[in-house]
Amino acid sequence: MKTIGVLTSGGDAPGMNAAVRSVVRAALKKGMKVYGIRRGYCGLIDGDIVEMDEMSVSGTIHRGGTMLYTARSAEFRTAEGMQTAKENCEKFGLEGIVVIGGDGSFRGAADLSSLGIPCVGLPGTIDNDIACTEYTIGYDTAMNTAMELIDKLQDTSQSHDRCSVVEVMGRGAGFIAVNTAVACGAIEVITKEVPYDLDKIAKKMLECKKNGKQNFIIVVAESIGNASEIAKLIQEKTGIESRATVLGHVQRGGSPTVRDRVVASEMGYYAVELLEQGIGNRVVGIQDNKIVDFDIQEALSMKKPYDLRLHQIAEDIAFF
Ligand code: F6P
Numbered sequence: 001m002k003t004i005g006v007l008t009s010g011g012d013a014p015g016m017n018a019a020v021r022s023v024v025r026a027a028l029k030k031g032m033k034v035y036g037i038r039r040g041y042c043g044l045i046d047g048d049i050v051e052m053d054e055m056s057v058s059g060t061i062h063r064g065g066t067m068l069y070t071a072r073s074a075e076f077r078t079a080e081g082m083q084t085a086k087e088n089c090e091k092f093g094l095e096g097i098v099v100i101g102g103d104g105s106f107r108g109a110a111d112l113s114s115l116g117i118p119c120v121g122l123p124g125t126i127d128n129d130i131a132c133t134e135y136t137i138g139y140d141t142a143m144n145t146a147m148e149l150i151d152k153l154q155d156t157s158q159s160h161d162r163c164s165v166v167e168v169m170g171r172g173a174g175f176i177a178v179n180t181a182v183a184c185g186a187i188e189v190i191t192k193e194v195p196y197d198l199d200k201i202a203k204k205m206l207e208c209k210k211n212g213k214q215n216f217i218i219v220v221a222e223s224i225g226n227a228s229e230i231a232k233l234i235q236e237k238t239g240i241e242s243r244a245t246v247l248g249h250v251q252r253g254g255s256p257t258v259r260d261r262v263v264a265s266e267m268g269y270y271a272v273e274l275l276e277q278g279i280g281n282r283v284v285g286i287q288d289n290k291i292v293d294f295d296i297q298e299a300l301s302m303k304k305p306y307d308l309r310l311h312q313i314a315e316d317i318a319f320f
Contacts, residue, residue, distance in 0.1 A: 004094060009104075043071075100121075162241045271284055
């Protein structure tokens with residue numbers, strides 16, 4: 001291939017810029033032309049496509065968000081939208097595209113590949129909910145952000161002898177929740193993957209209180225939702241004043257951690273190597289610390305196991 005495009009799609013994630021930078025620089029190094037497609041598949045339909053050079057990605061590796069902007073495109077899911085996108089690929093001479101995003105973005109990449117534009121997906125989402133990879137770009141930064149914020153809640157909870165019920169992101173998955181719960185010493189983590197019983201949690205809290213514990217953190221996954229309702233019930237059942245905090249989109253921002261920058265750079269480079277060989281319809285991932293790739297359909301059909309052992313550890317090493 002001589003000319004490729006790169007886009008970011010779906011929810012943004014810290015490290016997306018590092019991935020774009022790697023794709024651009026790797027492609028240029030190999031003598032290819034590379035275009036940035038803005039606002040994901042929306043830009044592919046609208047022709048919002050610009051040629052990138054070495055300087056276009058300069059000074060971006062440490063920045064959160066995505067310099068290419070992002071969007072979720074409903075139009076791209078229609079036959080007309082796909083056709084316009086294909087025509088724009090032809091107009092700009094795009095022979096392949098690197099798509100950085102989550103599951104939804106990969107479905108678009110598979111469709112485009114079947115229309116004759118080979119695409120390679122890079123897993124970019126804070127949720128780490130892509131089954132073919134042990135790690136997604138943005139996950140580490142988001143967890144560190146959540147951890148820092150929960151640490152701050154711990155300070156104020158300690159001062160007031162309170163319980164903080166904190167909702168973290170993760171869409172349908174409890175990966176951010178269980179890891180931050182361990183990292184912050186939460187008394188409990190509530191995710192949809194493991195049944196929970198608020199009466200049992202209340203009993204445990206009261207026993208802890210008897211043993212001298214003054215403040216409590218309960219981490220709730222977004223898939224459970226309702227942090228306010230849980231805080232209200234915990235207060236009713238224990239008499240311990242409780243507050244709910246939803247961390248929300250702040251978890252998606254910020255300068256990427258070392259891990260996110262390095263993984264994004266490695267994956268971006270690998271994606272260009274695949275396209276260089278004319279290989280498309282693949283998703284890049286990490287397995288046992290090695291960069292690997294899968295057929296997109298196969299990747300989308302995989303199920304990612306929840307870490308039940310870490311969930312158990314979170315509960316077993318909490319104060320009791
Ligand atoms: O996939 C990333 C994510 O931040 C999820 O954790 C969350 O459920 C969703 O995106 C929020 O999406 P939006 O930014 O469209 O509100």
